[in-house]
Amino acid sequence: xxxxxxxxxxxxxVIHSVKLNDLYTALKICKSSESLSPPDQRLNFxxxxxxxxxGLFEDAINIYxxxxxxDVDNELAIFQLGVAYIFSERIDEAKLTWKDNAxxxxxxKGFLHLVDKNPTEAKIYFNLFIKENHKYPELNxxxxxxxxxxxxxxxxxxxxxxxxNDSVYRDSKVDALLSVYKKNI
Numbered sequence: 001x002x003x004x005x006x007x008x009x010x011x012x013x014v015i016h017s018v019k020l021n022d023l024y025t026a027l028k029i030c031k032s033s034e035s036l037s038p039p040d041q042r043l044n045f046x047x048x049x050x051x052x053x054x055g056l057f058e059d060a061i062n063i064y065x066x067x068x069x070x071d072v073d074n075e076l077a078i079f080q081l082g083v084a085y086i087f088s089e090r091i092d093e094a095k096l097t098w099k100d101n102a103x104x105x106x107x108x109k110g111f112l113h114l115v116d117k118n119p120t121e122a123k124i125y126f127n128l129f130i131k132e133n134h135k136y137p138e139l140n141x142x143x144x145x146x147x148x149x150x151x152x153x154x155x156x157x158x159x160x161x162x163x164x165n166d167s168v169y170r171d172s173k174v175d176a177l178l179s180v181y182k183k184n185i
Contacts, residue, residue: 005029007036011043023050041067045077052080057088076136079104086111103135107143119150126150 005013010033017026030047038044048063064081068074078101085094091112098108110125126147130140 005033007033007038007043010036011046014043014046018046018050023053026050027054041070041074041077045080048084049080052084052087055087057084060084061088075101075103079107082108083111086115091115104129106132107139110143110146114150123147123150 010029014026014029017023017029026046027050030043030050033043036043044063044067048060048067051057051063052060061081061084064077064084067077068081071077078097082094082098082101085091085097095112098104101108106125106129110122110129113119113122113125126143130143130147133140
Protein backbone atom coordinates (compact mmCIF):
# COMPACT_ATOMS: atom_id res chain seq x y z
CA UNK A 1 0.00 0.00 0.00
CA UNK A 2 1.21 3.44 -0.90
CA UNK A 3 -1.07 5.36 1.47
CA UNK A 4 -2.94 7.05 -1.39
CA UNK A 5 -6.65 6.65 -1.98
CA UNK A 6 -7.79 4.68 -5.01
CA UNK A 7 -10.24 6.24 -7.45
CA UNK A 8 -13.16 4.25 -6.00
CA UNK A 9 -12.22 5.18 -2.44
CA UNK A 10 -11.96 8.85 -3.42
CA UNK A 11 -15.32 8.71 -5.19
CA UNK A 12 -17.03 7.05 -2.22
CA UNK A 13 -15.57 9.60 0.21
CA VAL A 14 -16.56 12.52 -1.99
CA ILE A 15 -20.13 11.26 -2.30
CA HIS A 16 -20.24 10.75 1.47
CA SER A 17 -18.86 14.25 2.11
CA VAL A 18 -21.40 15.82 -0.25
CA LYS A 19 -24.22 13.94 1.51
CA LEU A 20 -22.99 15.52 4.76
CA ASN A 21 -22.71 18.95 3.06
CA ASP A 22 -18.99 18.89 3.83
CA LEU A 23 -17.86 20.55 0.62
CA TYR A 24 -14.44 21.40 2.05
CA THR A 25 -13.56 17.73 2.50
CA ALA A 26 -15.13 16.80 -0.84
CA LEU A 27 -13.12 19.50 -2.59
CA LYS A 28 -9.88 18.41 -0.88
CA ILE A 29 -10.43 14.83 -2.01
CA CYS A 30 -11.24 15.93 -5.56
CA LYS A 31 -8.07 18.05 -5.68
CA SER A 32 -5.92 15.21 -4.33
CA SER A 33 -7.41 12.83 -6.90
CA GLU A 34 -6.54 14.93 -9.95
CA SER A 35 -3.48 12.80 -10.70
CA LEU A 36 -5.44 9.52 -10.70
CA SER A 37 -6.30 7.87 -13.99
CA PRO A 38 -10.07 7.75 -13.63
CA PRO A 39 -12.02 4.88 -15.17
CA ASP A 40 -14.95 7.28 -15.62
CA GLN A 41 -15.86 10.92 -15.10
CA ARG A 42 -18.07 10.67 -12.00
CA LEU A 43 -15.51 12.26 -9.69
CA ASN A 44 -14.87 15.10 -12.13
CA PHE A 45 -18.61 15.61 -12.49
CA UNK A 46 -18.98 16.08 -8.74
CA UNK A 47 -15.84 18.23 -8.63
CA UNK A 48 -17.31 20.57 -11.27
CA UNK A 49 -20.59 20.85 -9.35
CA UNK A 50 -18.75 21.75 -6.15
CA UNK A 51 -16.72 24.40 -7.97
CA UNK A 52 -19.94 25.74 -9.50
CA UNK A 53 -21.54 25.95 -6.06
CA UNK A 54 -18.51 27.82 -4.73
CA GLY A 55 -18.78 30.35 -7.55
CA LEU A 56 -15.66 29.12 -9.35
CA PHE A 57 -17.54 29.01 -12.62
CA GLU A 58 -14.59 29.04 -15.03
CA ASP A 59 -12.99 26.09 -13.27
CA ALA A 60 -16.34 24.27 -13.24
CA ILE A 61 -16.83 24.96 -16.95
CA ASN A 62 -13.40 23.53 -17.77
CA ILE A 63 -14.10 20.36 -15.82
CA TYR A 64 -17.59 19.92 -17.32
CA UNK A 65 -15.94 20.17 -20.75
CA UNK A 66 -13.48 17.47 -19.69
CA UNK A 67 -16.38 15.26 -18.63
CA UNK A 68 -18.09 15.83 -21.96
CA UNK A 69 -14.94 14.95 -23.91
CA UNK A 70 -15.31 11.37 -22.76
CA ASP A 71 -19.13 11.29 -22.66
CA VAL A 72 -20.40 13.71 -25.33
CA ASP A 73 -24.05 12.69 -24.94
CA ASN A 74 -24.24 13.12 -21.17
CA GLU A 75 -27.36 15.29 -21.03
CA LEU A 76 -26.96 16.04 -17.33
CA ALA A 77 -23.38 17.26 -17.84
CA ILE A 78 -24.57 19.36 -20.78
CA PHE A 79 -27.30 20.86 -18.61
CA GLN A 80 -24.88 21.55 -15.75
CA LEU A 81 -22.38 23.15 -18.15
CA GLY A 82 -25.16 25.46 -19.32
CA VAL A 83 -26.01 26.31 -15.71
CA ALA A 84 -22.35 27.20 -15.10
CA TYR A 85 -22.44 29.44 -18.17
CA ILE A 86 -25.64 31.09 -16.90
CA PHE A 87 -24.12 31.71 -13.46
CA SER A 88 -21.02 33.19 -15.10
CA GLU A 89 -23.31 35.39 -17.24
CA ARG A 90 -22.21 33.79 -20.51
CA ILE A 91 -25.75 33.48 -21.79
CA ASP A 92 -25.00 32.89 -25.47
CA GLU A 93 -22.68 30.01 -24.59
CA ALA A 94 -25.38 28.53 -22.34
CA LYS A 95 -27.92 28.72 -25.15
CA LEU A 96 -25.51 27.09 -27.59
CA THR A 97 -24.66 24.36 -25.06
CA TRP A 98 -28.34 23.66 -24.40
CA LYS A 99 -29.61 23.80 -27.98
CA ASP A 100 -30.20 20.04 -28.33
CA ASN A 101 -30.93 19.14 -24.71
CA ALA A 102 -34.63 18.32 -25.03
CA UNK A 103 -35.11 16.57 -21.69
CA UNK A 104 -34.27 19.74 -19.75
CA UNK A 105 -36.35 22.03 -21.99
CA UNK A 106 -38.55 23.46 -19.22
CA UNK A 107 -35.66 23.93 -16.77
CA UNK A 108 -33.66 25.64 -19.51
CA LYS A 109 -36.60 27.90 -20.35
CA GLY A 110 -36.85 28.73 -16.64
CA PHE A 111 -33.21 29.80 -16.50
CA LEU A 112 -33.55 31.84 -19.68
CA HIS A 113 -36.65 33.60 -18.34
CA LEU A 114 -34.75 34.33 -15.15
CA VAL A 115 -31.92 35.82 -17.20
CA ASP A 116 -34.48 37.87 -19.13
CA LYS A 117 -35.68 39.18 -15.76
CA ASN A 118 -39.05 37.50 -16.00
CA PRO A 119 -39.26 35.66 -12.67
CA THR A 120 -42.94 34.74 -12.97
CA GLU A 121 -42.37 32.86 -16.24
CA ALA A 122 -39.16 31.35 -14.87
CA LYS A 123 -41.04 29.90 -11.95
CA ILE A 124 -43.72 28.44 -14.25
CA TYR A 125 -41.11 26.61 -16.33
CA PHE A 126 -39.16 25.38 -13.30
CA ASN A 127 -42.38 23.97 -11.85
CA LEU A 128 -43.22 22.29 -15.16
CA PHE A 129 -39.81 20.64 -15.19
CA ILE A 130 -40.20 19.47 -11.60
CA LYS A 131 -43.63 18.01 -12.37
CA GLU A 132 -42.41 16.11 -15.44
CA ASN A 133 -38.92 15.16 -14.26
CA HIS A 134 -38.75 11.47 -13.43
CA LYS A 135 -35.31 10.78 -14.85
CA TYR A 136 -33.33 12.99 -12.44
CA PRO A 137 -35.61 13.39 -9.40
CA GLU A 138 -32.61 14.45 -7.29
CA LEU A 139 -32.63 17.78 -9.17
CA ASN A 140 -36.18 18.59 -8.13
CA UNK A 141 -35.40 19.89 -4.62
CA UNK A 142 -32.78 22.27 -6.01
CA UNK A 143 -35.10 23.63 -8.68
CA UNK A 144 -37.88 23.85 -6.08
CA UNK A 145 -35.52 25.91 -3.89
CA UNK A 146 -34.77 28.08 -6.89
CA UNK A 147 -38.53 28.62 -7.40
CA UNK A 148 -38.90 29.58 -3.75
CA UNK A 149 -35.94 31.93 -4.02
CA UNK A 150 -37.55 33.64 -7.00
CA UNK A 151 -40.91 33.77 -5.19
CA UNK A 152 -39.42 35.19 -1.99
CA UNK A 153 -37.53 37.86 -3.90
CA UNK A 154 -40.65 38.85 -5.83
CA UNK A 155 -42.73 38.89 -2.63
CA UNK A 156 -40.21 41.16 -0.94
CA UNK A 157 -40.69 43.65 -3.74
CA UNK A 158 -44.47 43.20 -4.01
CA UNK A 159 -45.20 46.52 -2.34
CA UNK A 160 -43.13 48.34 -4.93
CA UNK A 161 -44.51 49.42 -8.26
CA UNK A 162 -41.42 48.07 -10.01
CA UNK A 163 -39.69 44.81 -9.16
CA UNK A 164 -35.90 45.04 -8.97
CA ASN A 165 -35.30 42.36 -11.57
CA ASP A 166 -31.53 42.53 -11.19
CA SER A 167 -31.85 41.47 -7.57
CA VAL A 168 -34.26 38.69 -8.58
CA TYR A 169 -31.65 37.25 -10.94
CA ARG A 170 -28.75 37.77 -8.53
CA ASP A 171 -30.58 36.43 -5.47
CA SER A 172 -31.92 33.44 -7.38
CA LYS A 173 -28.46 32.06 -8.04
CA VAL A 174 -28.98 29.35 -5.47
CA ASP A 175 -26.48 26.59 -4.89
CA ALA A 176 -25.45 24.75 -8.01
CA LEU A 177 -27.44 21.62 -8.61
CA LEU A 178 -25.64 19.30 -6.24
CA SER A 179 -28.43 17.02 -5.02
CA VAL A 180 -27.80 14.63 -7.87
CA TYR A 181 -24.54 13.69 -6.17
CA LYS A 182 -26.07 13.02 -2.78
CA LYS A 183 -27.25 9.65 -3.91
CA ASN A 184 -24.80 6.90 -4.60
CA ILE A 185 -23.98 7.16 -8.32
